[in-house]
Amino acid sequence: MKYSDEELEILDAIENQNVEKVSFDNELIKSDARDFLHYLQQKKQISINMKQADLDFIKQRANDIGISYQNIIQALVNNYTTGKVQLTI
DSSP states (O other): OOOOHHHHHHHHHHHTTOOOOOOOOHHHHHHHHHHHHHHHHOOOOOOOOOOHHHHHHHHHHHHHHTSOHHHHHHHHHHHHHTTSSOOOO
């Protein structure tokens, strides 16, 4: 296995018991985690062109189950990006 220079430096420090302690800033980690979760939950308004018949179908299905058609489109995109749905073209 080939190690990077940084990894070799860490291994050398451990072997020579020359490890520098770094303070643990729990509040900074919590703040960074909150910021990242906020980023993941942000929504961005977009504009797309799609076939009118497709949009009408999605709107009808949304109406049938009592949710907004945007939620169906968001779910489809999310399922694609998380690998739950595969696209065939």
